[in-house]
Amino acid sequence: MKEKPKKIRKTKRKSLKILLLLVIILIAFIGYKGLKAYFKLQNATQGEVIHSSMRNQELKDTQPFSILFLGIENYATKGQGGRTDSIILVTVNPKDNTIQKMSIPRDTYVEIPDQKRKSKINGAYNSGLQSTVNTVENFLHVPIDYYVTVDFGGFKNIVDEVGGINVDVPFDFWQYTDTKPRYKVYFKKGNQHLNGTEALAYARMRKRDPRGDFGREERQQQAMLAIIDKLKSPKTLFKIDKYASVFSKNVTTNMSLSEGLFLFNDMKETNPKNITTLKLDGKDDYIDRIYYYMPDQTSVTAITSSLRSHLELDKSPANSNSK
Structure with missing residues (x-):
């Protein structure tokens, strides 16, 4: 067998070395950005500690759990107090990789235990995050294990950082922006690419x-899923430190970083067919000329049953507070 010329062998070795060097640089680059992202995301996961009156022991790895997503509207109060402009309860069952989600209209008329009165559910946040957790638990009789709050004022920054989002606009409409000066954004039925300011207007109309x-609420969920879809991209690795910086400034949660990443990976891989959306039935009503959404008790009972079943809680809420 004829030996290959030394020049060819040297060229191949040189090419291999260059390729190996590029791989090492790429790994180091991703590792460096990953390390930066880790420390930035630690800020997002150092949120307020909450307590569930319906859990008396730590969750196991395979145990179903719940997450309360809250969109906080506090830019009018310069970050102080505020209200929950969006309330989404999600239950996750890791055993069969299923998810149930429901939106609670912000004007829902409920008992707010910490304020000892009935009012709109979004007002519970005036007494703090724990008050909102207590109110939701009291209303639906399911434990709240985790929470994620998103500052609506910073929502547009997140959308801009991921390069905008694509949404399927359900019908033609317009909405004013929250910028100064304000201006109208027009949305046309069909697929549309939105920047941060447009996405916030789309989600708030x-x-x-x-x-x-x-x-x-459906449009808000659509926007959230569109952001997650963007984060699925392999390009995420190259901007992970920038994403982490924006998220840490606008998102707080009581999840650990490992729990958050595990959840994101689970949601990323979940088949849409395994996601069930629950709808709270009710009617519009006025008390002292103030609008409220009055929940139908039959609907509340059915939702409670479905959520508790998904969380594998067999006892009825009337029988026990520890599940």
Whole structure:
């Protein structure tokens, strides 16, 4: 067998060395950005500690759990107090990789235990995060294990950082931006690419939606899923430190970093067919000329049953507070 010329062998070795060097640089680059992202995300995971009155022991790795997602509207109060503009409860069952989710309209008329009165559920946040957790637990009789709060003022920064999002606009409408000076953004039925300011306007419009809060909540969930879809991209690795910086400034949670990453990976891989959306039925009503959404008790009972079953809680809420 004829030996290959030394020049060819040297060229191949040189090419291999260059390729190996590039791989090492790439790994180091990703590792460096990953390390930066880790420390930045630690800020996001150092949120307020909450306590569930319906859990008396730590969750096991395979045990179903719940997450309360809250969109906080506090830019009008300069970051102080505020209200929950969006309330989404999600239950996750890791055993069969299923998810149940429901939106609670912000005007829902409920008992707010910490304020010892009945009012709109979004007002519970005025007494703090724990008050909102207590109110949701009291209303639906399911434990709240984790929470994630998103500052709506910073929501647009997150969207801009991921390069905008694509949404399927359900119908033509317009909405004012929250910028100064304000201006109208027009949305046309069909696929549309939105930057941060446009995405916030899209997620907040309610008055021109024939379905009111329910239509808005679907658009908010749509925007959240669009962000997650963007984060699935391999390009995420190269901007992970920038993403982490934006998220740490606008998102707080009581999840550990490992729990958050585990959840993100689970949600990323979940088949849409395994996601069930629950709808809270009710009616519009006024008390002292103030609008409220009055929940139908039959619907509340059915939702409680479904959520508790998904969380593998067999006892009825009337029988026990520890599940």
